[in-house]
Amino acid sequence: MQLDPERGYDLIGDVHGCGRALARLLDTLGYRLESGVWRHSRRQAIFLGDIIDRGPHIREALHLVYDMVDHGYAYCIMGNHEFNALGWYMPAPPGSGREFVREHSPRFARLLQETFQQFEPYPEEWKAFREWFYELPLFLESERFRAVHACWDSSVIARLRPFLNDACINPAILREAGLPGTFICQALDRLLRGTDMPLPEGMTLTSEEGFVRTFFRTKFWEENPQTYGDVVFQPDGLPDHAARMPLSAQQKNRLFLYGPDEPLLFVGHYWRRGQPGPLRDNLACLDYSAVKNGKLVAYRLDQEVRLDPAKFVWVDVCAVFRT
Structure with missing residues (x-):
């Protein structure tokens, strides 16, 4: 998939069913609704995945994004939630020890329940959208920038490319x-869910949604980490005593690094909070917990090769967008 090196792009973080906030953000960015499609005369949007689940207007958000992509005013890459939706319906292969690629467990049922409920009156639409999810590339790349839902790993992507059709599964x-x-399982986890590390022995974390975890999400850009706290990258941080624990040499060697001299990289996925801005001058996460009354965030990319903090644009997602 070829991106126009001369065009301006507006990269947009995880929507998660905040369809009305998305319309407000597009309006703020200068897009206009014409003949039922949001469009811009000189720019294109790039959605970083996770359009579905959790929010109040999932169907509205999917139609909006699909129409923009279909008419050439946007790209959309796959998020782990679109992958989950496909995996919910796909029988697992023999020997996997499970019935479906995404197990029908309380965890995945809870993640997908809002999408299922909102599409219950529209089963054919939901089936058509699931077919469309196969057309969403796992990543986009140009000479100047890259986009992936959670983590860009060039070695994994190079090995994965022969299995893909124009970056699509x-x-x-x-x-x-x-x-x-x-390899396929691990590669898709890396791109769609990022990197993680086991918690110190015997420790567990319970997320805001009640899921108990023995792993935590890690940074993939920290160049000289010394402690667990140096690499944690998730809203619910580690307890102080765990954060102060030193990393072993083996743990440090296993950490993945997206280097400071690589092209600009845009990701979503990580439920950030606070004032939107770069993680590093070549790396931005645009997921600011929109569906949890956070911010729906875009970055206005032109020809810069280093991120400009002034080019983050957002709307605060509040009650007015949830009715």
Whole structure:
């Protein structure tokens, strides 16, 4: 998929069903609703995945994004929630120890329940959108910038490319992802869910949604980390005593690094809070917890090769967008 190096792009973080906030953000960015489609005369939007789940206007958000992509005014890459939706319906391969690629567990049922409920009166629409999810690339790349939902790992992407069709998965790849420990499973986890590390022995964390975890999400840009606290990258941080624990040499060697001299990289996924801005001058996360009354965030990219903090644009997602 070729991006125009001369065009300006507006990269937009995780929407999660905040369809009305998305319309407000597009209006703020200078897009206009014409003949039912949001469009801009000189720019294109790039959505970083996770259009579905959790929010009050999932169907509205999907139609908006689909129409923009279909008419050439946007791109959209796959998020882990679109992947979850496909995996919910895909039988797992023999030997996987599970029935579906995404197990019908309380965790995944809870993540997908709002989408299922809002599409319940529209089963054919939901089926059509799931088919469209196969057309969402896992990543976008140009000479100046890259976009992926959670983590860009060039070595993984290079090895994965031969299995993909223009960076898109197909049902066979989805099915193979249901085999834990395979390259396909691990590669899709890396791109769509990022990097993680086991918690110190015996420790667990409970997320805001009640899910108990024995791993925590990690930074993939920290150049000289010394402690657990140096690498944690998630809203619910580690307890102080765990954050102060030193990393072993083996743990440090296993950490992945997206280097400071690589092209601009845009990701979503990580539920950030506070004032939007760069993580580093070549790396931005645009997920600011919109569906949790946070911010729906965009970055206005032109020809710069280093991120400009003044080019982050957002709307505060409040009660007015949730009715």
